[in-house]
Amino acid sequence: MATTGNILFSGVGGQGILLASEVTAYALLSAGYDAKKSEVHGMAQRGGSVTAQLRYGDKVYSPLIEPGKADILISFEMMEAARYLPYLHAKSKVIVNTQQIKPPAVAMGLVPYPEDVLDSIRSQGIQVVTVDAFDIAREAGEVKAANVVMVGAMSAFLPMDAEVYENIINTRIPERFREVNLKAFAAGRKITT
Amino acid sequence: MTGDNVTDSNSLWMSGNEAIAMGAYEAGVKVASGYPGTPSTEIMENLSKYEGVYTEWAPNEKVGLEVAIGASFAGVRAFATMKHVGVNVAADPLFTASYTGVRGGLVVITADDPEMHSSQNEQDNRNYAYAAKLPMLEPSDPAEAKELLKDAFDLSEKFDTPVLFRITTRVAHVKGVLSKGGMRKSTATRGIEKAPAKIVMLPGNARNRRKVVEERMAQLREVAESDAFSKVEKGDTKRGFITGGVSYLYVKEAFPEASVLKLGMSWPLPENKIKEFAASVDELYIVEELDPFLEHHIKAMGVECHGKDLIPNQGELNTSIVRSSIDPDFVPELFAPVELPMRPPNMCAGCPHRGVFFNLSKMKDVFVSGDIGCYTLGFLPPLSAMDSCVCMGASVTIAHGMAKALGDEGKGKIVSVIGDSTFIHSGINGLINSVYNDSKTVLIILDNRITAMTGQQNNPASGCNIKGEAANAINLEELCKAVGVKHVEVVNPHDINGCKTALKNALELDEFAVVISRAPCVLIPEMKKAEFVPYGTTTENCTGCTACIKLGCPAISWTSMTPEEAVAKGYKEKQKGFAVINEVQCNGCGQCAVLCKFEAINRKGE
Numbered sequence: 001m002a003t004t005g006n007i008l009f010s011g012v013g014g015q016g017i018l019l020a021s022e023v024t025a026y027a028l029l030s031a032g033y034d035a036k037k038s039e040v041h042g043m044a045q046r047g048g049s050v051t052a053q054l055r056y057g058d059k060v061y062s063p064l065i066e067p068g069k070a071d072i073l074i075s076f077e078m079m080e081a082a083r084y085l086p087y088l089h090a091k092s093k094v095i096v097n098t099q100q101i102k103p104p105a106v107a108m109g110l111v112p113y114p115e116d117v118l119d120s121i122r123s124q125g126i127q128v129v130t131v132d133a134f135d136i137a138r139e140a141g142e143v144k145a146a147n148v149v150m151v152g153a154m155s156a157f158l159p160m161d162a163e164v165y166e167n168i169i170n171t172r173i174p175e176r177f178r179e180v181n182l183k184a185f186a187a188g189r190k191i192t193t
Numbered sequence: 194m195t196g197d198n199v200t201d202s203n204s205l206w207m208s209g210n211e212a213i214a215m216g217a218y219e220a221g222v223k224v225a226s227g228y229p230g231t232p233s234t235e236i237m238e239n240l241s242k243y244e245g246v247y248t249e250w251a252p253n254e255k256v257g258l259e260v261a262i263g264a265s266f267a268g269v270r271a272f273a274t275m276k277h278v279g280v281n282v283a284a285d286p287l288f289t290a291s292y293t294g295v296r297g298g299l300v301v302i303t304a305d306d307p308e309m310h311s312s313q314n315e316q317d318n319r320n321y322a323y324a325a326k327l328p329m330l331e332p333s334d335p336a337e338a339k340e341l342l343k344d345a346f347d348l349s350e351k352f353d354t355p356v357l358f359r360i361t362t363r364v365a366h367v368k369g370v371l372s373k374g375g376m377r378k379s380t381a382t383r384g385i386e387k388a389p390a391k392i393v394m395l396p397g398n399a400r401n402r403r404k405v406v407e408e409r410m411a412q413l414r415e416v417a418e419s420d421a422f423s424k425v426e427k428g429d430t431k432r433g434f435i436t437g438g439v440s441y442l443y444v445k446e447a448f449p450e451a452s453v454l455k456l457g458m459s460w461p462l463p464e465n466k467i468k469e470f471a472a473s474v475d476e477l478y479i480v481e482e483l484d485p486f487l488e489h490h491i492k493a494m495g496v497e498c499h500g501k502d503l504i505p506n507q508g509e510l511n512t513s514i515v516r517s518s519i520d521p522d523f524v525p526e527l528f529a530p531v532e533l534p535m536r537p538p539n540m541c542a543g544c545p546h547r548g549v550f551f552n553l554s555k556m557k558d559v560f561v562s563g564d565i566g567c568y569t570l571g572f573l574p575p576l577s578a579m580d581s582c583v584c585m586g587a588s589v590t591i592a593h594g595m596a597k598a599l600g601d602e603g604k605g606k607i608v609s610v611i612g613d614s615t616f617i618h619s620g621i622n623g624l625i626n627s628v629y630n631d632s633k634t635v636l637i638i639l640d641n642r643i644t645a646m647t648g649q650q651n652n653p654a655s656g657c658n659i660k661g662e663a664a665n666a667i668n669l670e671e672l673c674k675a676v677g678v679k680h681v682e683v684v685n686p687h688d689i690n691g692c693k694t695a696l697k698n699a700l701e702l703d704e705f706a707v708v709i710s711r712a713p714c715v716l717i718p719e720m721k722k723a724e725f726v727p728y729g730t731t732t733e734n735c736t737g738c739t740a741c742i743k744l745g746c747p748a749i750s751w752t753s754m755t756p757e758e759a760v761a762k763g764y765k766e767k768q769k770g771f772a773v774i775n776e777v778q779c780n781g782c783g784q785c786a787v788l789c790k791f792e793a794i795n796r797k798g799e
């Protein structure tokens with residue numbers, strides 16, 4: 001491919017964004033792409049907004065996605081999807097976990113959690129896929145696999161077959177979690193294919 | 194995830210910090226010491242997993258660098274890691290190590306944090322290379338970082354100099370593809386070698402070494418000209434770019450056709466190559482984050498160029514900023530941001546610091562002199578209980594200075610708050626000053642047994658070393674008593690009322706007093722594994738008093754009600770809402786249960 005693909009992962013610290021972005025990165029690498037991924041550590045992790053930026057292509061220079069250039073936004077929390085609207089373009093695909101995590105001002109009752117927060121994205125004509133990742137993961141046998149459900153749902157928008165991801169799960173995730181993650185991935189992928 | 198290899202054993206997917214750890218191993222480093230600090234921490238963490246390399250967490254960066262200097266004097270390759278502000282702490286040995294030079298190769302990592310993702314300032318440590326008269330290398334990505342680090346060790350031995358190696362957040366915390374490389378060998382021989390004229394830096398010797406430093410820098414200017422450390426990528430000659438570090442990557446994306454001179458060595462600069470390159474292009478642009486470091490030195494060569502007249506000198510750059518700074522016509526059409534509640538970082542559910550800050554938040558006339566760590570988050574609402582924060586260790590000393598300035602007016606009103614790791618880093622000196630100079634302040638040491646903010650690294654009070662093996666643990670209360678503090682009280686911060694009494698008692702004394710708040714961080718492995726019963730809410734008992742909400746615990750949230758809803762739910766009409774504990778998030782600390790007077794918060798099953 002001539003251009004670089006850009007995947008923006010967003011959510012709240014502790015939601016498993018790192019693992020989701022790693023599975024995706026390894027899938028892209030094993031399909032022969034170059035890739036770079038940028039993460040934020042330290043102060044920002046303590047319950048704050050967290051992103052991982054993953055770029056892939058023939059040769060990737062910058063580790064950062066330019067505003068307006070994210071082809072895929074995979075958000076693990078509803079409000080954290082809307083927060084990155086300036087990173088999207090008209091043809092972006094947005095995959096959102098329906099979970100809502102209250103930020104401090106909302107938890108304290110000072111402001112409400114914004115209603116219909118995804119409308120801000122949809123109203124721009126951008127395709128939004130919502131995923132009840134928790135329920136799906138619970139059905140697969142482990143609520144903590146919600147992040148892999150999300151990867152499954154996103155995978156349909158990337159140029160790799162399911163086997164590529166399954167192979168990553170089989171070779172890189174500790175054995176006792178493999179079965180449930182494979183199920184979670186398949187259930188997620190089913191939503192978008 | 195397990196394993197770093199991508200498709201075959203020679204192709205790896207690693208962060209800059211993991212790559213640097215591997216580079217240090219491949220360079221044959223034998224002794225490494227550092228102090229945790231974002232974005233440098235994972236270098237030492239990863240290096241500690243390699244066989245045959247001694248690694249340690251030092252109490253601070255000055256100690257870490259001095260340990261590395263010692264190892265270098267003993268003839269092995271030595272390595273010190275720190276974040277940018279850590280170099281300020283280590284500046285004293287750094288400047289003189291420039292005079293002594295090395296035996297075994299010595300490389301010092303400075304991990305800078307443009308944009309201040311996790312820092313109190315965004316100083317540009319390239320200035321240290323100039324000021325300390327040391328060479329500085331700067332990679333652009335993980336793959337380059339690993340190989341360039343090995344060159345740094347060779348350079349160090351060849352030119353008898355410590356080498357500064359600068360990375361930034363977008364090198365340290367970026368993952369990229371790289372390969373395993375060959376091992377390098379030190380040219381030094383391990384052993385005791387007495388060379389007083391070279392390493393006993395009293396004035397007579399130092400004056401001689403001063404000359405050597407200048408000769409060395411002259412030789413290094415020649416080295417800077419070599420393709421190994423500065424490379425021209427010929428392209429369209431209309432525009433030429435001189436750049437280095439991560440900025441190089443942004444230039445390559447923003448102006449793929451242009452000519453580029455990429456500097457792998459940020460100091461000294463290759464003057465001939467720069468002048469030649471400048472002459473080969475119509476317009477010259479210097480693209481660098483933060484200070485106009487290259488620009489100033491290039492302009493001093495008499496070369497005309499654009500730089501900070503176009504490109505911001507604050508914050509990180511990215512491809513968009515570089516492109517639009519140079520091509521003002523380029524204005525990307527972006528969707529406008531949505532107005533949303535902020536999601537700042539917060540202390541964890543069950544964080545022991547919260548108990549102390551909750552009490553401090555009630556003492557409105559007390560000034561809280563804060564410090565650097567997770568507990569700096571005590572500044573944020575609803576606790577809002579930190580009134581200053583400058584640098585590591587400054588809580589104790591700033592409190593003392595304020596108390597001296599205020600005299601009787603400040604009596605019982607000045608408190609300093611510092612974490613265990615920061616206290617050991619550079620709070621102990623302040624403690625001694627407070628005892629010696631009769632401070633009328635209260636020092637609160639938040640002892641959670643770990644260096645938490647940077648990701649739970651062990652420290653001298655943890656009882657474990659960098660590898661997690663048992664180590665001597667510093668006893669903080671005995672340390673305080675030993676330097677002469679008469680009033681030292683240890684409290685459990687989860688016992689909100691006991692904590693309050695301890696603080697009040699200490700503030701009433703007319704002498705320097707220490708309160709140690711002791712409870713482990715909820716993120717350390719023992720606590721994560723520990724069995725506990727979470728708290729839950731009996732919402733029908735909640736009167737909406739918001740006592741628990743004022744803790745700002747992420748596990749507790751408020752549900753608002755209209756008067757009609759209140760009545761329908763069986764509450765008084767005027768009750769505006771009720772609190773609910775998310776039992777999945779609760780870590781069972783019980784601070785909220787202490788505050789609830791209405792039996793609305795209880796351990797599950799009680």
